[in-house]
Amino acid sequence: MDEMDAANMEPMWPAAASAEYIDARIELGKAERRLRDQIEEVAALRRKLPQGTSLPDYTFAEGHRDLGRPEPTTTTNLSELFGEYETLVIYHLMFHPDDDEACPMCSLWVDGFHGVAHHIAQHVSFAVVGKAPLPKLRAWALRRGWHGLRILSSHDTSFNADLNVERAHGGQRPVISVFTKDGDGVRHFYSQPANFLDNDERGIDLLSPVWNLLDLLPSGRGDWYAANSYAGAQRAH
Missing domain, CATH: 3.40.30.10 (Glutaredoxin)
Structure with missing residues (x-):
């Protein structure tokens, strides 16, 4: 992956962002790109699976x-x-x-x-x-x-x-x-x-936008667990 810097990339921050924030965001952007590349590598391995039963x-x-x-x-x-x-x-x-x-x-x-x-x-x-x-x-x-x-x-x-x-x-x-x-x-x-081979969770998290959106938050996803109903909530369906 080519090196990224603030001069050669579309900004992901407000105009008033600090230099410290911009540097940290660029490093995060590099990691996000590496993650994308790894996801594509895994998808390619999946497509190469031998014929199933x-x-x-x-x-x-x-x-x-x-x-x-x-x-x-x-x-x-x-x-x-x-x-x-x-x-x-x-x-x-x-x-x-x-x-x-x-x-x-x-x-x-x-x-x-x-x-x-x-x-x-x-x-x-x-x-x-x-x-x-x-x-x-x-x-x-x-x-x-x-x-x-x-x-x-x-x-x-x-x-x-x-x-x-x-x-x-x-x-x-x-x-x-x-x-x-x-x-x-x-x-x-x-x-x-939903569990990986070692029984760790989050095996199909990528298939749900909920988890990916929560991962964007400053607090992360925490230990939140879905429920079939939420107090005070109205279903959109």
Whole structure:
């Protein structure tokens, strides 16, 4: 990366900024550029993954696109979720069949996906799959305002267990997965849980604008944790 200095870069500070601030901001700018380059290097490594395993054509329960309509319930195969594309992204919603609400962090992520769904749809098929029975999933999606997203239930299937998005005792894991389809069927391409290999958190933070915005603050993100509702807040949906 070429060296940067105040004379050769577009300013990221007010005209009255101190020399001390400008010097520190330039050093930060260099680090931000290195981070961008590393993100691109990781993306390139991801694209070079060897061919993934072939998968069964799992069958999910799905309802009407209008979340307010309880009927009809249909069955949808994994291969059918691709639509016109050869690639499919699934967010595995952490929603145990016995729970009444989905994981707050998962709900935060899907809120974000919902907000940009019309952009995502220009490139790839996208769906949200949870282990809870379909009526619970749809009721939760309706409460969150996830209109237009495909919401499917993997209840009574081995999909979650086979993809390792479910622990041996039945606990659900927050994971995003990418699948491909060709003449030989559906293959797994990539999965990333919310935790890294060493079980440290923040594995999919880059997929949520919330965390990236909080990281801009003088106080940082702190130990804040998402909730399914906030006192005094009104939903925008």
